[in-house]
Amino acid sequence: MAASRRVTLNDVAAASGVSRATAGFVLANDPNQSISAATSERVHAAAARLGYVPNGVARALREGSSRVVVLEIDPQYDGSYSRGFIRGLDAELTAHGHALFVRHGPYTDRATDQVLHAIAPRAILRFGESYQAGKDLEDFGGGWRDGLAAHAALQIGYLVEHGHERIALALPDTHSALTEARVRLTAQSAQALGVPRPACFDVPRPGAESVAAVEAFRAGHPDVTAIAAFSDVIALRVMSALRDLGLSVPADVAVIGFDDDEAGALATPALTTLHREADVHGRRAARNVLGLDAHDLAPQPGRIVARESA
Amino acid sequence: MAASRRVTLNDVAAASGVSRATAGFVLANDPNQSISAATSERVHAAAARLGYVPNGVARALREGSSRVVVLEIDPQYDGSYSRGFIRGLDAELTAHGHALFVRHGPYTDRATDQVLHAIAPRAILRFGESYQAGKDLEDFGGGWRDGLAAHAALQIGYLVEHGHERIALALPDTHSALTEARVRLTAQSAQALGVPRPACFDVPRPGAESVAAVEAFRAGHPDVTAIAAFSDVIALRVMSALRDLGLSVPADVAVIGFDDDEAGALATPALTTLHREADVHGRRAARNVLGLDAHDLAPQPGRIVARESA
DNA sequence: CTGAAAGCGCTTACAG
DNA sequence: CTGAAAGCGCTTACAG
DSSP, X not given: OOOOOOOOHHHHHHHHTSOXXXXXXXXXXXXXXXXXXXXXHHHHHHHHHHTOOOOHHHHHHHHSSEEEEEEEXXXXXXXXXXXXXXXXXXXXXXXXXXXXXXXXXXXXXXXXHHHHHHHOEEEEEETTSOOOBSBOOSXXXXXXXXXXXXHXXXXXXXXXXXXXXXXXXXXXXXXXXXXXXXXXXXXXXXXXXXXXXXXXXXXXXXXXXXXXXXXXXXXXXXXXXXEEESSHHHHHHHHHHHHHTTOOTTTTOEEEOSSOOHHHHHSSSOOBEEEOOHHHHHHHXXXXXXXXXXXXXXXXXXXXXXXXXX | OOOOOOOOHHHHHHHHTSXXXXXXXXXXXXXXXXXXXXXXXXXXXXXXXXXXXXXXHHHHHHHSSEEEEEEEEOGGGOSHHHHHHHHHHXXXXXXXXXXEEEEESOOOHHHHHHHHHHHOEEEEEETTSOOOBSBOOSSOSSSTTHHHHHHHHHHHHHHHHTTOOSEXXXXXXXXXHHHHHHHHHHHHHHHHHTOOOOEEXXXXXXXXXXXXXXXXXXXXXXXXXEEEESSHHHHHHHHHHHHHTTOOTTTTOEEEOSSOXXXXXXXXXOOBEEEOOHHHHHHHHHHHHTTOOOTTSOOOOOEEEOOSOO
């Protein structure tokens, strides 16, 4: 079968008997032009009949950037929250004529530059960082400042409510802007609640090292009665290590996760955690990056999912 | 600060005192041209000094497609295997001058079409399906035929070796080309090993429904002594449901996972599973999609990670 | 109300 | 050995 040539604006113009310019004006709905209703209708009909779709590459060359947004995400943040965030971001960008593409990998300026040169996206977002598109927002548009602060407070607040005062914060073993923000916000929450500043420790991937890390931390901080984890993944590592050390959760130490991953619900004991509405955060990020108003998209408050571990 | 204009080929040509064409020939290393060493050197020096990077959008418009490959992946397949696959695919594409972008979402022809029109990628891959770029490979280039067959056989083989004959296959509750392939290959393995064809059942997300699904299956198949799961996620759902039903793993029923997710290692009992070298599969897929030879990239055999659940 | 034309930055056949 | 020129498909200021 012959490869059917792509339908271009020229084809639409020819089929409707107008110039390419006129066809373009009609399809772009250009308010500076006044095209007769008859002409407009003919052009629309021809475009529909031929199945015309504008060539995004040509348009991007002309306009200077493509109607594409790229999200960079470090694989260590993959989880139910990032999935929901991506879903919301994608849906909202699509609704506004843009496409979302995700780049998985560590954040490097070289990689970001390559993306810029390769497809000239309208903007590049980094999951967990402010976005890199000329403007310089203070947050990620979806609760990365107010939201994350509120959620960190909720996590610590739950433990305090349940009688804990000596609380620790368990982190992944590679740090980033996101882990730093979390440490800072957790410390602020503790202060506001009148409990000592949580001590932090890193928990590497499962294995002898992760058990040793938890053991060493316990030895240095024997009075800690509850551990707040950076994520459910980290919480599960902690619970597993505590079990290996012969400790019982929550009797000996309480553990609370963050972000409600499926595996937390299936753990023994089932993981108490915090649920955030990732979808709305993604939608808000989309609005912000396109310079659109996001006021009708109220970020949902987070909520504690109380199960067995705390 | 003034936005510094992008460096174009024109700038390089002007800076080195040659025409744009000549500069282009030098930078493209065009074998049909014979450029004097002096000229070539001057152009390269100018390009380096100015930090010239070709505009991918302009190039794509000219060449008909961009040096970009898009991977579509359904969120239900997110896990350690898909992460490794993406890592390998990305690394190998980058090494060959291409960029990888991932689209997360259900597979729909409409979405795929939008991608095509938006950035005209060199190819679009669907995780778990053959690729959609004119050619029609039978597999995904990284073990989706031979590889998946071998791995399905390994999973069932382990159970048979450990004395199981009545085996079931636990699947996610949304089916796809990938689940179908898995069912088919598992049935073939069972036949080759001389045990009855495994009965299949779906396990929905955690909750009352997933427990009911496992209970119903057990009632209908009381003689099943081992369950092979489509993935570690599904295996964890099954183990949790069995626990809720008062059954003990592996004493009452053995469970084996697939793909070695971190959560499996942390479960109680720790999940026995199968590990595949996702990275190499991704690299092979990259080579195939670019039409490059992949013979030096031998797919690694899978291996059983024997823990406690089977 | 509509059309001819320029130009985004690149690649490459063609002419010299 | 090197340059002038066409053209990928679009948008949009300009002329009529």
